[in-house]
Amino acid sequence: MPGVLTLAVMVRDDARRLDRCLISLKDHVNDIVVLDTGSLDDSVAVAESHRARVQKIEWPNDFGRALNVLLGMVQTTWTLRMDSDEWMDPKEAGALRNMVKEESTCAFRLIRRDLTETGSYAEIHITRLWRTHEKIRYEGAVHEVIPAPIFDEAWPGRHVINTDVFIWHDGYTTDLAGKVARNVELLRREVKENPDRIESQAMLATTLASANDPEGMQALEVLTDKLIDLDFDMPPPQIALALAMYMTGLPADRVKTDKTARVIDKACRWYPKNPAILYYAGLLEKERGDLEAAFKHLLKLEARVELGDYDRSVPIPREFLGEKLYGALGFVAQQLGRHDVAQRCHRRMLMARTQRP
DSSP states (O other), rough: OOOOOOEEEEEESOOOHHHHHHHGGGGOOOOEEESSSSOOSHHHHHHTTTTTTEEEOOOOOOOHHHHHHHTTOOOSSSSEEEEETEEEOOHHHHHHHHTTTOTTEEEEEEEOOOOOOOOOOEEEEEEEEOOOOOOOOBOOOOSOBHHHEEEEEHHHOOOEEEEEEEEEEEESSSSSSHHHHHHHHHHHHHHHOOOTOOOHHHHHHHHHHTTHHHHHHHHHHHHHHHTTTTOOOOOOHHHHHHHHHHHHHHOGTTTTTTHHHHHHHHHHHHHHHHHHHHHHHHHHHHHOOHHHHHHHHHHHHHHHHHTTTTOOOSSSGGGTTTHHHHHHHHHHHHHHHHHHHHHHHHHHHHHHHHHHH
């Protein structure tokens, strides 16, 4: 076996960014494997220049299936899976060596920082480093995931750990429209093949809504009608994103309806640590005229941010943890006569502005 840790990357026509990815990590791993899915540029040559083991396949029109071919190439104890449009700073990459020494751990969730065209970013926890095992494989044609129970099956008694180690990602800054169209096509197929899988319905609805497609809000409406009559032991993170997008897209004449009240209640019970849910719940309660409820949600979000104890299972824009939070909470606090909180929020909002990227 060639050492302890393999960097595994899938690529297609992304030679420049693949080079950046491999440069950032080649000194911190023992092996590199690259799966090429039909590149016409220099991606394969770039991979080979970094002494990567390269395999070529025809694109199967399914991210999960292709990534599982990639995972099958790994021969080391640990796997680090990256996309070609991701990279790590040297300090963050240096932490990997100590992480793979953790005997009680089977996988780590890293923080991915998704850059935007404005220079800001959103953060999401994503499982990218794990003990290699043939059972650990992806599911889903797009927005693919490794289901959490698989880690328990592969490595019973070991834990999946959230970390503060981060990777950068700039894939959302180029050709976003093309990626959305591709993802919609794959998600429509997935929903058709698995009509009872509510996570796929949520991903399709949020993808359409993020592209400002009118069908997106209609799909979110249908989805929330289902959700308010359901319950989950462990609600999927895709549902959190769908509920947050539904709450932010509500027209004014729908804000005070009973359905909206039920959506707010269910979302906050399912995702009590999710910044997007708490933030939009606060805004909606303000619009509904219940300032006390708005204050409670936003104050809870502030406490989560201060402790660093919040949910990153879906992308969280930095503004929800800074300017937007303090602006909304400060306004509500002022209306309620809580001038101590309003003044605190004003100071923190000014500080957040000075810390913009």
